[in-house]
Amino acid sequence: MINVLYFAWVRERIGLPKETVETSAKTVAGLVSELVQREERYALAFSDVSAIRVAVDQELMDFDASLVGVQEVAFFPPMTGG
Amino acid sequence: MINVLYFAWVRERIGLPKETVETSAKTVAGLVSELVQREERYALAFSDVSAIRVAVDQELMDFDASLVGVQEVAFFPPMTGG
Amino acid sequence: MAVRVQSGDFDPGAELSSFVQEAASAGAVVTFTGLVRDIAGGLQYLEIEHYPAMTQSALESLEATALTKWKLQSCLIIHRYGRLNLGETIMMVATAAPHRAAAFEAADFLMDNLKSRAPFWKKEVSKNSETWVQSKDTDKAALRRWKFK
Amino acid sequence: MAVRVQSGDFDPGAELSSFVQEAASAGAVVTFTGLVRDIAGGLQYLEIEHYPAMTQSALESLEATALTKWKLQSCLIIHRYGRLNLGETIMMVATAAPHRAAAFEAADFLMDNLKSRAPFWKKEVSKNSETWVQSKDTDKAALRRWKFK
Numbered sequence: 239m240i241n242v243l244y245f246a247w248v249r250e251r252i253g254l255p256k257e258t259v260e261t262s263a264k265t266v267a268g269l270v271s272e273l274v275q276r277e278e279r280y281a282l283a284f285s286d287v288s289a290i291r292v293a294v295d296q297e298l299m300d301f302d303a304s305l306v307g308v309q310e311v312a313f314f315p316p317m318t319g320g
Numbered sequence: 321m322i323n324v325l326y327f328a329w330v331r332e333r334i335g336l337p338k339e340t341v342e343t344s345a346k347t348v349a350g351l352v353s354e355l356v357q358r359e360e361r362y363a364l365a366f367s368d369v370s371a372i373r374v375a376v377d378q379e380l381m382d383f384d385a386s387l388v389g390v391q392e393v394a395f396f397p398p399m400t401g402g
Numbered sequence: 403m404a405v406r407v408q409s410g411d412f413d414p415g416a417e418l419s420s421f422v423q424e425a426a427s428a429g430a431v432v433t434f435t436g437l438v439r440d441i442a443g444g445l446q447y448l449e450i451e452h453y454p455a456m457t458q459s460a461l462e463s464l465e466a467t468a469l470t471k472w473k474l475q476s477c478l479i480i481h482r483y484g485r486l487n488l489g490e491t492i493m494m495v496a497t498a499a500p501h502r503a504a505a506f507e508a509a510d511f512l513m514d515n516l517k518s519r520a521p522f523w524k525k526e527v528s529k530n531s532e533t534w535v536q537s538k539d540t541d542k543a544a545l546r547r548w549k550f551k
Numbered sequence: 552m553a554v555r556v557q558s559g560d561f562d563p564g565a566e567l568s569s570f571v572q573e574a575a576s577a578g579a580v581v582t583f584t585g586l587v588r589d590i591a592g593g594l595q596y597l598e599i600e601h602y603p604a605m606t607q608s609a610l611e612s613l614e615a616t617a618l619t620k621w622k623l624q625s626c627l628i629i630h631r632y633g634r635l636n637l638g639e640t641i642m643m644v645a646t647a648a649p650h651r652a653a654a655f656e657a658a659d660f661l662m663d664n665l666k667s668r669a670p671f672w673k674k675e676v677s678k679n680s681e682t683w684v685q686s687k688d689t690d691k692a693a694l695r696r697w698k699f700k
Contacts, residue, residue: 245523249451293453293521296453296456296459296460312453312521314521314523315523315534315537316536317519317521317522317537318517318534318535318536318537319450319481319493319517319520319523320436320492320513320522320651327602327670327672328600328674375605378604378605378608392604394602396670397683397686398667398686399669399671399672400671400672400686401601401642401666402585402641402642402665402666402671415567415570416564416568418563418564419563419565420564426586426588426637427588428586429586429588430585430586431563431582431583432584433581433584434579434580435582437577439575439649440576441578491571500590502662503693505583506662513651544652
């Protein structure tokens with residue numbers, strides 16, 4: 239069980255800010271593959287992963303990051319603070 | 321007749337902030353030559369001209385700057401503002 | 403040494419006054435202030451989304467890096483979220499160091515990283531549209547500068 | 552657009568507050584504040600001499616260059632002279648521009664030129680000595696950067 243969070247237009251496309259996901263994926267990339275197979279809105283949100291950033295337990299990571307022991311994964315567009 | 325001004329340690333070595341000088345020098349360098357021949361304190365102040373900056377009518381200039389039509393010449397160490 | 407993430411507006415001048423008083427032994431203080439401006443015309447307000455569980459720790463880690471790398475005497479990061487009206491302050495950083503080069507460089511570093519590595523997303527809301535601000539290639543290039551150091 | 556040469560102390564925070572209000576259409580504001588600090592130990596106060604007939608015009612010309620070169624929306628230079636006590640503000644520059652790179656660069660440019668081209672001379676006064684501050688080679692090197700642009 240992993241908490242999955244979405245922000246900005248990723249959140250808008252998927253239509254929710256947060257959900258709990260039952261997954262057997264070993265990596266972030268594996269989790270994304272599972273999500274896009276669920277519904278069209280996920281496929282749409284993740285259609286260009288180069289436009290998406292990921293944080294694993296609140297740390298910026300690459301898509302090949304491991305999900306072992308992980309509690310929270312967040313997907314969002316490149317940040318635009320400052 | 322030119323007003324000659326001295327600042328910081330140049331002023332302290334020469335012992336006055338300002339004087340009016342009757343000169344036939346054509347350039348700043350010529351004026352300096354005249355001044356150092358006057359008295360020991362001038363020679364001391366100008367002993368290393370590489371340590372001295374000059375402004376002619378309130379503009380930073382080189383020592384070869386002309387004195388034609390000039391009203392004010394100022395000598396001082398490298399500036400330390402900011 | 404302070405990081406503040408808040409929805410309320412703030413006066414960067416009041417922040418600078420306190421910052422200078424606390425950093426009295428530093429010779430050089432640099433601040434950067436970001437303000438909501440209407441570049442394209444028609445902007446009504448800015449909506450900033452953030453990732454609460456991550457924001458504070460991301461900014462604190464950024465501050466810690468700057469403090470160590472430039473031996474700062476003091477450092478301040480304030481960033482707002484929520485609805486921000488035209489002319490209001492978006493964020494501010496302040497750095498205090500013995501010399502100006504360190505204060506300037508650290509502030510520049512904080513800004514580059516805030517733009518590209520802190521979990522904030524800006525949306526521009528105007529009468530007829532809502533647009534997520536896109537990150538700029540210049541921001542990525544700016545960020546890359548710090549990897550060579 | 553203001554240049555002030557004054558003997559009285561001032562609050563850089565109050566200056567930033569007014570500056571930001573006037574520069575409301577700018578997105579980015581950078582300030583630099585210089586403070587009297589006691590590096591070596593024993594400093595009692597700083598005495599700053601200047602060249603009154605030249606100072607204002609030198610600073611105005613510096614400001615004009617920065618305004619043009621970086622297309623600033625606004626610019627402020629304040630520099631004190633006379634006796635300055637420990638912890639007091641020596642000077643401040645503020646720049647306002649649409650983007651942060653211009654605001655940072657212009658402030659950096661103003662500082663480098665204030666250090667080496669504005670007619671101020673600092674003397675450090677301690678209990679047993681009075682020492683004219685020497686200009687640093689790093690200041691000259693910093694100034695040289697702007698000739699290549």
